[in-house]
Amino acid sequence: MENNSNQITLKDLAVEHPYYCNLENYSDAESKEQFETWEDFWSEYQDADRDMNLCFRFDINEHDGNYDMNIFFIQQRRGNFFPVQILSIKELNIDQILEFLNRLWDKMQSLWKPLK
Numbered sequence: 001m002e003n004n005s006n007q008i009t010l011k012d013l014a015v016e017h018p019y020y021c022n023l024e025n026y027s028d029a030e031s032k033e034q035f036e037t038w039e040d041f042w043s044e045y046q047d048a049d050r051d052m053n054l055c056f057r058f059d060i061n062e063h064d065g066n067y068d069m070n071i072f073f074i075q076q077r078r079g080n081f082f083p084v085q086i087l088s089i090k091e092l093n094i095d096q097i098l099e100f101l102n103r104l105w106d107k108m109q110s111l112w113k114p115l116k
Contacts, residue, residue, distance in 0.1 A: 008098060010067045010091055014060040021057050021072050025081045034085045038069070038093040041086045046100070052077060054111075055104040060089070069097075 025031040035041040045053075057072040069086040089097065109116055 008094065010060055010089065010094060010097075011062065013097075014062045014067065017057075017059065021059065021070070021083070023070060023083050023085060025083070028080065031080055032083045032085070034087065036087050038086055038089045038097065041084070042093075042096055042100075045084075046096075050104060050107040053082070054107065056108070058101060058104075 023032070035044075052075060053073045054076050055071055055073050059070045059072075061068050061070075067089045069089050071084045071086070073082040073084065074080070075082055
């Protein structure tokens with residue numbers, strides 16, 4: 001897949017946030033998912049409902065040239081914090097990653113529309 005994303009790279013997305021987000025739900029340790037690869041995650045979440053799985057944060061981390069990704073959801077109807085870990089993402093996944101993140105960003109902006 002060709003990168004049509006204005007040359008954004010995983011390194012560009014791997015920013016250090018001023019505060020961490022927990023990789024487990026304090027109230028429900030079973031409320032989390034883990035995927036080995038982006039492809040595994042994408043096959044399950046590419047069409048996920050953005051209201052029922054509202055993303056409030058993502059982290060991309062670099063470890064010796066390898067990248068992983070954490071995506072943090074709130075299931076609004078249940079009031080459930082739901083972290084998802086993707087153990088391996090690659091530069092060749094960048095277009096799908098950006099497509100997914102932009103859809104999540106559009107949703108977040110629509111919720112905060114009066115301030116936009």
